[in-house]
Amino acid sequence: MQFVAEVGAASERSVAYVGGLAQLFGKSLRLLFLSPLKRSRLLQRAEHQAMAAGVGALPIISLITFFVGVIIALQGAYELQRLGAMQLVASLVSISITRELGPLVTAIVVIGRSGSAFAAEIGTMRVTEELDALETMALDPVAFLVVPKFLAMAVMLPCLAIWSDFMGVLGGCVFGIVSGNFTFGSYVIATRDALVAHDITTGIVKALVFGLVITAVGCQEGFSTGAGAEEVGRSTTSAVVISILLVILIDLVFTILFYLARGTA
Amino acid sequence: MADAVISASDLRVRYGEREVLHGLTFEIFHGETVVVIGGSGSGKSTLLRTLVGLEKPFSGDVRIKGVDIGRASAREMDDIRKKIGLAFQGGALIGSLPVGENIALPLLEHTSLKPTTIEVMVRIKLEQVGLSGFENYNPAQLSGGMRKRAAFARALAMDPEILFFDEPSAGLDPITAAGIDGLILDLKEAYSMTMVVVTHELASAFLIADRIILLDRGNIIAMGPAQEVRDSQHPRVRQFLDRVADTTQDDDVDHLRMFTEGLR
Numbered sequence: 001m002q003f004v005a006e007v008g009a010a011s012e013r014s015v016a017y018v019g020g021l022a023q024l025f026g027k028s029l030r031l032l033f034l035s036p037l038k039r040s041r042l043l044q045r046a047e048h049q050a051m052a053a054g055v056g057a058l059p060i061i062s063l064i065t066f067f068v069g070v071i072i073a074l075q076g077a078y079e080l081q082r083l084g085a086m087q088l089v090a091s092l093v094s095i096s097i098t099r100e101l102g103p104l105v106t107a108i109v110v111i112g113r114s115g116s117a118f119a120a121e122i123g124t125m126r127v128t129e130e131l132d133a134l135e136t137m138a139l140d141p142v143a144f145l146v147v148p149k150f151l152a153m154a155v156m157l158p159c160l161a162i163w164s165d166f167m168g169v170l171g172g173c174v175f176g177i178v179s180g181n182f183t184f185g186s187y188v189i190a191t192r193d194a195l196v197a198h199d200i201t202t203g204i205v206k207a208l209v210f211g212l213v214i215t216a217v218g219c220q221e222g223f224s225t226g227a228g229a230e231e232v233g234r235s236t237t238s239a240v241v242i243s244i245l246l247v248i249l250i251d252l253v254f255t256i257l258f259y260l261a262r263g264t265a
Numbered sequence: 266m267a268d269a270v271i272s273a274s275d276l277r278v279r280y281g282e283r284e285v286l287h288g289l290t291f292e293i294f295h296g297e298t299v300v301v302i303g304g305s306g307s308g309k310s311t312l313l314r315t316l317v318g319l320e321k322p323f324s325g326d327v328r329i330k331g332v333d334i335g336r337a338s339a340r341e342m343d344d345i346r347k348k349i350g351l352a353f354q355g356g357a358l359i360g361s362l363p364v365g366e367n368i369a370l371p372l373l374e375h376t377s378l379k380p381t382t383i384e385v386m387v388r389i390k391l392e393q394v395g396l397s398g399f400e401n402y403n404p405a406q407l408s409g410g411m412r413k414r415a416a417f418a419r420a421l422a423m424d425p426e427i428l429f430f431d432e433p434s435a436g437l438d439p440i441t442a443a444g445i446d447g448l449i450l451d452l453k454e455a456y457s458m459t460m461v462v463v464t465h466e467l468a469s470a471f472l473i474a475d476r477i478i479l480l481d482r483g484n485i486i487a488m489g490p491a492q493e494v495r496d497s498q499h500p501r502v503r504q505f506l507d508r509v510a511d512t513t514q515d516d517d518v519d520h521l522r523m524f525t526e527g528l529r
Contacts, residue, residue: 036343037374124360133357136317137371137419138346140339 017242021216024142028150031143045148053114053149054156058163061109065164068101069093069171077179086181091194093172098199102165103157104251107210110157111243115218118149119239122222123232131223146219150212157211158204165203206254210247217243268331270295270427270459271316275325278308278315285311287483288325298453298460300470300491303480304505312480313431313463317351318342329427347375350420354432356412358404358419364391365400368419375423390418394448410441417448428452430462434469442469449473467506471495479505 035042076092122145125131131141169191176182182190221239225231269292278286285308293299303309314320315327322335329345337345358367368387372378378386391397394414404412413433420428433449434442446469453460453473464470470477470491477494479487479502487494487502495506503509 036340041374121361128360129353129355129357130359132314132319133351133353133359133419135319136346136349136351137374137423138343139370139374 017220021213021220024146024216024220025150025212027142028147031140032147032151035143035147037139037143042143042148042151045144046151049148049152050156052117053110053152054160057106057110057113057160060113061106061160061164062167064109065097065102065105065167066171066174068105069097069168069173070175071171072096072101072168073172073175077175086179087190089176089179090172090182090187090190094169094191094194095199097168097172098165098195098203100203100251100255102168103161103203103207103210104247106157106160106164106207107214107247108244110153110160110211111214111240111247114153115214115243116236116240118215118218119221119225119235120232121145122219123225123235126223126225127227127229127232141223146215149215149219153211153215154208157207157214161203161207162200165200202254202258206251209250209254213246213250214243217246268295269293269328271327271329271461273316273325273327276312276315276327277323277325278311278320279323280311284323285483286315289480289483289485290325291478291485291488293459293461295459296457297475298449298462298473299476299478300462300464300474301478301480302464302467302470302505304465306482307480308483309463309465309480310431313351313429313461316461317349317429318346347371347423348425349427349429350423350425351429352413352416352420352431352433354435356404356416358412358415360404363401363403364396364407364415364418367404367415368422371419371422386422387418390421391415393421393452394418395444410437410445413437413445414448417452421452424456425458427459427461430460430464432464433462434464434466442466445469446472467508481505 032042072093073089076089077086080086080088080092122131122141125134125141125145134141134144173182173184173187173191176187177184218239221235221242225235271293272291274290276286276289277284289312301309301312311320315322316329316334318334318337326333326335328334330348332341332345334342334345358364359370362370365384365387368390369383372383372386376383387400388397391399394417396411396414396418399407399411399415404415407415417430417433420430430449434445437445449460449462450473452458462470462473474491476489477487477491478485479494481501487497487499494502497503497506504511
């Protein structure tokens with residue numbers, strides 16, 4: 001009985017948490033259009049965030065997705081070789097990268113770089129009374145801090161996902177050429193034939209949602225920081241853990257939806 | 266006297282179940298400097314946070330320039346906040362912005378002044394608090410006293426009608442603390458602003474105050490002109506002013522309750 005009660009309480013907390021995220025997103029959306037703050041300054045802050053969270057992540061995301069591309073090609077080749085279907089490596093890499101791994105790896109790198117940073121930044125501002133200071137200056141912390149982050153991430157995550165698609169395919173291509181089964185030209189053609197626009201758009205839609213979720217969780221954790229430096233560490237950790245969990249969950253839901261939609265089409 | 270700029274009636278504030286302010290009623294008038302003194306845990310910081318709208322009253326009301334801030338809409342509250350300045354105890358400067366931009370922030374967000382005008386205003390404010398030339402320093406590079414002064418400059422940025430100070434001289438050496446008191450007196454003379462200062466430093470309280478409100482465990486136990494409070498014969502007031510430690514628990518039952526509270 002105790003166990004059932006605990007499961008019930010935990011589920012209730014989870015639903016409330018997700019409700020909190022939705023509320024933060026809703027408030028940000030409202031403040032984006034009805035902001036009491038100046039639009040030009042808002043865009044400036046969003047640009048600043050986009051540089052830090054998006055452009056700053058380019059090198060590491062390029063490197064990781066390139067390697068992921070090589071790994072998928074290698075793992076695929078291992079099986080495909082036995083079937084004598086090495087020419088399918090290109091489609092295996094391009095489809096698994098664009099539909100799944102590109103956006104997912106991007107999201108996980110961004111969680112580590114930016115989701116944690118959002119929680120730490122806002123958490124520290126809570127501890128040092130900077131959030132209170134913003135409020136007494138009639139600068140709503142959500143309008144001032146969160147809205148630019150949402151804007152930046154909503155734009156940058158899809159862009160990063162497209163870039164990581166490209167780098168992943170490039171990784172597969174390098175393997176294809178080195179293994180001697182492809183030339184650069186033939187790999188590109190094989191990739192083009194394997195991909196349909198739908199593969200790329202599903203990845204981009206997922207990346208957009210991941211971006212919003214990472215921002216919401218990072219900021220929410222930051223705001224819920226209690227007193228003291230230890231609390232900032234706690235918020236940062238939970239921002240990362242919760243973001244990864246939610247991103248994977250959402251990925252699962254999206255994949256199921258896309259799968260069902262494909263079945264009926 | 267003129268209309269009250271700030272008025273509170275039967276103001277009660279709670280943190281969860283615990284009531285911190287037990288029904289405070291007072292008025293603060295235009296141009297006067299009111300110092301709220303009290304020991305740790307007396308509720309003076311809570312009172313300050315309530316006056317600027319960071320805490321909501323549980324019951325009773327607080328009016329600033331006639332607006333009930335417990336029930337004001339976000340927009341009304343923003344309008345009020347543009348007319349007040351608050352210097353936080355630790356400064357609470359935005360750590361990611363240099364000092365100059367911290368002071369420029371409210372001007373950039375709330376006014377349509379030209380950037381060059383704002384730059385001049387920032388320099389004037391910094392000069393007023395004795396921090397000329399520190400525009401480009403990061404808050405982390407300043408000493409505690411300088412951070413407090415930078416926070417004053419930011420509180421002054423919008424030329425507020427009411428200035429609030431939270432523990433302006435706490436944690437500072439006597440010379441720096443005297444400098445801060447001098448600064449408050451200068452501001453009082455120069456702008457005839459309404460100022461509310463929360464402190465536990467008696468010397469500085471009597472130096473700068475027109476009127477004093479003495480808080481004790483969430484109640485006002487003395488209120489009036491500085492001299493009147495200084496001469497008060499109320500035992501708790503005397504204890505506070507004469508710096509006498511709490512030696513005996515004044516109520517044995519209360520004392521015992523402290524150990525058993527919350528147990529079933």
